[in-house]
Amino acid sequence: MALKTAQQYEDSLRKLKLKVYLQGELVDNPVDHPIIKPSMNSVKMTYELAQDPQYEDLMTATSHLSGEKVNRFCHLHQSSEDLVKKVKMQRLLGQKTAACFQRCVGMDAINAVDSVTFEMDNKLGTTYHKRFIKFLTMMQEEDLTVDGAMTDPKGDRGLPPSKQEDADLFVHVVERRQDGIVVSGAKAHQTGAINSHWILVMPTIAMGREDADYAVSFVAPADAEGIFYIYGRQSCDTRKLEEGDIDVGNKQFGGHEALMVFDNVFIPWENVLMCGEYEFSGLLVERFAGYHRQSYGGCKVGVGDVLIGAAALAADYNGAAKASHLKDKLIEMVHLNETLYACGIACSAEGHKTASGTYLIDLLLANVCKQNVTRFPYEIARLAEDIAGGLMVTMPSEKDLRHPEIGKVVEKYFRGVASVPTEYRMRILRLIENITLGTAAVGYRTESMHGAGSPQAQRIMIARQGNIEQKKELAKAIAGIPAQ
Numbered sequence: 001m002a003l004k005t006a007q008q009y010e011d012s013l014r015k016l017k018l019k020v021y022l023q024g025e026l027v028d029n030p031v032d033h034p035i036i037k038p039s040m041n042s043v044k045m046t047y048e049l050a051q052d053p054q055y056e057d058l059m060t061a062t063s064h065l066s067g068e069k070v071n072r073f074c075h076l077h078q079s080s081e082d083l084v085k086k087v088k089m090q091r092l093l094g095q096k097t098a099a100c101f102q103r104c105v106g107m108d109a110i111n112a113v114d115s116v117t118f119e120m121d122n123k124l125g126t127t128y129h130k131r132f133i134k135f136l137t138m139m140q141e142e143d144l145t146v147d148g149a150m151t152d153p154k155g156d157r158g159l160p161p162s163k164q165e166d167a168d169l170f171v172h173v174v175e176r177r178q179d180g181i182v183v184s185g186a187k188a189h190q191t192g193a194i195n196s197h198w199i200l201v202m203p204t205i206a207m208g209r210e211d212a213d214y215a216v217s218f219v220a221p222a223d224a225e226g227i228f229y230i231y232g233r234q235s236c237d238t239r240k241l242e243e244g245d246i247d248v249g250n251k252q253f254g255g256h257e258a259l260m261v262f263d264n265v266f267i268p269w270e271n272v273l274m275c276g277e278y279e280f281s282g283l284l285v286e287r288f289a290g291y292h293r294q295s296y297g298g299c300k301v302g303v304g305d306v307l308i309g310a311a312a313l314a315a316d317y318n319g320a321a322k323a324s325h326l327k328d329k330l331i332e333m334v335h336l337n338e339t340l341y342a343c344g345i346a347c348s349a350e351g352h353k354t355a356s357g358t359y360l361i362d363l364l365l366a367n368v369c370k371q372n373v374t375r376f377p378y379e380i381a382r383l384a385e386d387i388a389g390g391l392m393v394t395m396p397s398e399k400d401l402r403h404p405e406i407g408k409v410v411e412k413y414f415r416g417v418a419s420v421p422t423e424y425r426m427r428i429l430r431l432i433e434n435i436t437l438g439t440a441a442v443g444y445r446t447e448s449m450h451g452a453g454s455p456q457a458q459r460i461m462i463a464r465q466g467n468i469e470q471k472k473e474l475a476k477a478i479a480g481i482p483a484q
């Protein structure tokens with residue numbers, strides 16, 4: 001089976017024996033948990049749209065391994081066009097879910113691991129790439145969701161992994177056996193972990209010789225013995241436990257992050273993709289981060305489209321749509337949003353082939369893309385709040401609206417233009433609240449800042465790739481200063 005239906009995906013998750021803690025309790029059935037389910041629905045959308053002929057070109061690709069049609073989330077980019085389509089697919093999914101649909105971390109991980117294992121084998125004579133291709137074949141055949149897991153808790157940021165007081169603050173090899181390795185540690189902020197079939201672990205920073213035990217990459221089933229998860233809290237998450245569907249802002253979709261803990265997990269050699277080759281750790285981080293920085297030029301833009309639409313509706317419902325300053329604010333939001341998209345497309349169009357054949361984005365432009373993402377969604381959110389007005393955060397609840405007596409009062413005093421029901425106005429304001437302050441704000445705001453690396457990480461890459469020396473030579477040539 002090359003493409004799973006959305007229902008088959010949901011059914012396959014039910015078969016997993018994930019150990020998940022949420023608000024201090026072990027969750028019996030993550031798939032049907034009201035706090036988790038909206039995030040599963042977002043991943044489901046990556047399966048659903050792949051079945052829809054109108055989105056086939058974006059959502060699916062032809063596997064370079066089998067020649068079969070596969071979900072683009074399981075595909076290795078074979079051209080710059082593939083890279084562009086990836087960003088377009090992510091924008092589409094952002095528009096359809098107004099949330100983080102999570103599956104990109106696995107796509108970005110396989111693309112990074114492919115080229116790095118290939119180059120590592122060439123240089124060191126290891127055999128990791130063959131193992132990786134075996135895994136990828138299964139991933140494509142079974143249309144798996146894979147969690148690309150990179151970020152370690154990191155403890156004292158001033159110390160390398162091997163100097164931490166607690167060795168588990170970075171995932172590391174605790175034992176090398178004839179049949180495999182045993183690993184311990186944790187990965188933090190793991191997007192979509194509870195909705196994934198497998199996990200692909202990568203190291204989180206460039207490492208030196210003394211950190212060789214921490215330079216480890218592997219794949220494991222998400223429910224492997226010794227792995228457990230602690231679900232991350234989100235602002236307003238318990239609204240999902242309430243009756244009704246207005247106050248939650250986005251009833252159907254969401255995203256999630258979790259702490260993923262490895263308690264002496266055995267990994268057979270066939271699933272190990274790096275074990276001690278510390279000199280390739282930095283390259284893997286750079287490529288994964290580069291792909292994920294490209295990703296944000298798609299997904300955040302799609303969510304931005306929904307937010308801009310919601311702000312425009314809020315203006316309509318307030319009867320203020322004709323005010324020139326509101327029109328101008330909407331123009332500014334579109335300008336910022338499309339600038340992010342332009343960066344996502346540019347770093348893709350300027351992509352190039354790596355030694356394995358897989359295409360890599362232009363790293364400078366991908367880092368510029370993400371640097372802009374650390375700023376523009378905040379400005380877009382600020383403008384949306386400006387347009388929405390204070391009612392977004394002072395409005396009574398859905399229960400008040402539905403109340404047999406005070407419902408009429410809510411209906412009367414919170415109506416804007418007479419032709420639009422108060423309920424619609426409340427729904428739009430709650431959606432803006434959800435994206436800017438609620439559960440989706442994790443993906444749209446703070447993740448825009450820190451996801452795929454905090455702003456300083458991009459500045460380091462921009463400094464490395466910016467080529468100031470060459471620019472000096474350009475200036476010298478124009479100014480008539482001899483080159484040295």
Ligand code: SF4
Binds near residue numbers: 101299451
């Ligand atoms: Fe995909 Fe965006 Fe979520 Fe990352 S934040 S997993 S790129 S939707």
Ligand code: FE
Binds near residue numbers: 191447451452
């Ligand atoms: Fe992310």
